[in-house]
Amino acid sequence: MSSPAASPSPLKLLLRTAAALNSTHNDLNGCQKGMSLLGYTCKMLAMFLEFYVPSSFTVKSLSSGLSKLYLQTLTSRYCIRLVNGPSSVFDAIRYDSWAYPPLPELPLAETEYPYTRESHPSVRAVEKTMPYTMLGYYPTEYVAYASWFFPGLLHNGDAPPAGSLRDSGKWKSADFFSAVSCSFWLMYIVADIVVQSERVHRITAILGKLRAGETPAEGGLVADLEAQLYNSKVLLGREVLSLLPAFAWSFEDVAANPKVPNAAINSLMWLESILDYVTKVDSRMPGGSFLRP
Numbered sequence: 001m002s003s004p005a006a007s008p009s010p011l012k013l014l015l016r017t018a019a020a021l022n023s024t025h026n027d028l029n030g031c032q033k034g035m036s037l038l039g040y041t042c043k044m045l046a047m048f049l050e051f052y053v054p055s056s057f058t059v060k061s062l063s064s065g066l067s068k069l070y071l072q073t074l075t076s077r078y079c080i081r082l083v084n085g086p087s088s089v090f091d092a093i094r095y096d097s098w099a100y101p102p103l104p105e106l107p108l109a110e111t112e113y114p115y116t117r118e119s120h121p122s123v124r125a126v127e128k129t130m131p132y133t134m135l136g137y138y139p140t141e142y143v144a145y146a147s148w149f150f151p152g153l154l155h156n157g158d159a160p161p162a163g164s165l166r167d168s169g170k171w172k173s174a175d176f177f178s179a180v181s182c183s184f185w186l187m188y189i190v191a192d193i194v195v196q197s198e199r200v201h202r203i204t205a206i207l208g209k210l211r212a213g214e215t216p217a218e219g220g221l222v223a224d225l226e227a228q229l230y231n232s233k234v235l236l237g238r239e240v241l242s243l244l245p246a247f248a249w250s251f252e253d254v255a256a257n258p259k260v261p262n263a264a265i266n267s268l269m270w271l272e273s274i275l276d277y278v279t280k281v282d283s284r285m286p287g288g289s290f291l292r293p
Helices: 010-025 028-052 057-095 121-149 174-211 219-248 262-283
Strands: none
Touching: 010 028, 010 262, 028 057, 028 262, 057 121, 121 174, 174 219, 219 262
C-alpha cells in the first residue's frame, strides 16, 4: 500500500499560492474575477460599517471610501467586458466554443439516457441559446454605460436640445437599458442552471454504474468524470447564487423599489465572487489543485 502524499510545507504552500495568484491575474478573465471579489468585499464592509458600527466621522469616511472603491471596480469590469465581451460571444456562436464537451468514451452496456456521452437533445438546444442571450446583454449594457457617463446626450433631461437623440422624448434612461441587459443575463443564468443540472444528473448516474463495478473502467476515466462533475457543481452553485440578483436588477426601478433587499443581493453576489475566484485560483495551483477531485 502506498503511503499518503506528505502535505506541503507552509513555505511551499505560500509559493504555490503566489504563483497561482500571479497566473490568475495575468489572465484578463481571472483579473475580472479578482476585481469582482474586491468590489463586493468593499461593498459588504461598507454595509457592515453603516449598519452595525456606531456612527462617527471615521466610520462614515471608511464606509464612503469603500463604496467608492466598489464603484471603481464596477467601472473597471465594464471596461473589460467592453473589450473582451463581443469577440468571445461571436466565437461562441460561430465555433460553438461555449458548448460543454461530451463525456469521454464510456464502457457502458447501456446506450440510453442518462448513460450517454451527449446531453439530452432538449438540453443541448437550451445550451445553444446561451451565447445568443449575450447578444442582447452586451449591447444594452454598453448603452446603459454610455448613458451614465454622457447623460446629456443619451437620455431625457431638462430642456433637451433640438435635434438630439433625446429630443423625441422616446429615448429611455440608463436604468432602463441596464434592466434590459440584466434580463438577458437572467435568461443566460436560467439556461445554464438547466444545462448544469442535467449534466450533474447524467455524470452522477454514470459514475454510480462505474463505481458499482458493473462495468470495468480505467482509473483515469473515473477521475475525469469526477473532475467534470466538480466543474458542473461549481458552475451550478454560481448560477444559483446569481439568480436572485439578476432578477432584482431586471427592473428599471430597482433603486427606488427593490424586489429583493439590497443586503441579500450584495451578500449573494459576494458569495458568488468568492466561489468564482477561489476555484479559479485553485485551478492554477502548480502541482495540482487542492479542491478538485
